[in-house]
Amino acid sequence: MRLVVPVSGSDPKTRLSSVFTPDERREFTEAMLADVLAAVGAAGHSPEVVATAPVACDAPVTVDDRGLDPLVNGLLAETDGELAVVMADLPLLTPPTVEGLFEPDADVVLAPGLGGGTNAFVCRHPGFRVDYHGASIRDHRRIARETGATVAEVDSRRLATDIDEPGDLVEVMLHSDGAAADWLDDAGCDLAVDNGRVTVERA
Ligand SMILES: Nc1nc2c(ncn2[C@@H]2O[C@H](COP(=O)(O)OP(=O)(O)OP(=O)(O)O)[C@@H](O)[C@H]2O)c(=O)[nH]1
Ligand SMILES: C[C@H](OP(=O)(O)O)C(=O)O
Structure with missing residues (x-):
């Protein structure tokens, strides 16, 4: 089984530009990556990182500047067996959360993200391909079914909480x-309550 973590390394997390500088967005990306690698590693997997630019982390890193779709579809095409x-x-x-991704006995296991994305998948079918962005969870359900794969979510x-x-x-x-x-x-961030809603404020 092969487990890959794709990372946007050069200008990541642009939707956090209103709160973090470009250097901070790179640092925060590496911090989130460290958490992901720790959970995946503790669940017994040996993750590979594929990043658009070098990133510091505790896993082997391949730099590959392809966009997400060509990258992941290339991985799907070249990987024999489970990806x-x-x-x-x-x-x-957490480690149990990662283990839960591998529990369903289906050809394609999808982990939906809040807002419509696809935060993780396991593929055990040679025909499945990805089409990220927008409501990609809906696209991935359709693509998996069209290839004749059994699908579980x-x-x-x-797993759904992407930042x-x-x-x-x-x-x-x-x-x-x-x-x-x-x-x-x-970075000086702290929880605050604003109009009954919990928010993060920065000192
Ligand atoms: N290797 C690789 N990883 C990518 C690419 N685009 C996004 N990612 C990663 O895929 C995951 C989901 O992407 P997004 O949520 O759009 O993250 P992002 O591109 O850093 O953030 P935005 O700039 O706000 O869209 C994150 O782990 C990103 O680091 C890419 O072109 N190549
Ligand atoms: C890559 C994309 O991520 P999002 O923009 O939903 O975080 C998706 O999951 O389709």
């Missing part, structure tokens, strides 16, 4: 104590 792809922006992951809040926008930072501070949470703490 798992787990995104790098899932700092709430993982119902996990931790894309400033409002998502609350989830890291509330539900994680890993590298990303530490990084936010060091």
Whole structure:
């Protein structure tokens, strides 16, 4: 079984530009990646990182500047047997959450992200291909069914919580104590309540 974590290394997390500088977005990306690799490793897997630019992490890194679709479709085409792809922006992951991704006995196991994305998948069928962005979970269900694959979905809040926008930072501070949470703490971020809603404010 092969498990790949794709990472946008050069200008990541642009949707966090209103709160973090470009260097901070790279640092925060590496912190989230560390949390993902720790969970995946503790679940017994040996992850490979494929990044658009060099990233510092505790796993082998291949630099590959292809966009997400050509990259992952290339991996699907070249990998014999099972391939798992787990995104790098899932700092709430825990080892049992990762194990849950491998439990369903289906050709394609999809982990939906909040807002319509696909945060992880396991593929055990030679015909499956990806089409990320937009409501990709819907596209991936359709593509998997069209190839004749059996499909299962993982119902996990931790797998579903990808950190894309400033409002998502609350989830890291509330539900994680890993590298990303530490990084936010060091950056002066703190929880606040605004109009009854929990938010993250920066000192
Ligand atoms: N290797 C590789 N990884 C990518 C690429 N685009 C996105 N990723 C990774 O795929 C996952 C989901 O992508 P996004 O949520 O769009 O992350 P992002 O591109 O850093 O963020 P935005 O700039 O805000 O869209 C994250 O782990 C990214 O690091 C790419 O072109 N190549
Ligand atoms: C790559 C993309 O990520 P999102 O923009 O949903 O975070 C997707 O999962 O289709």
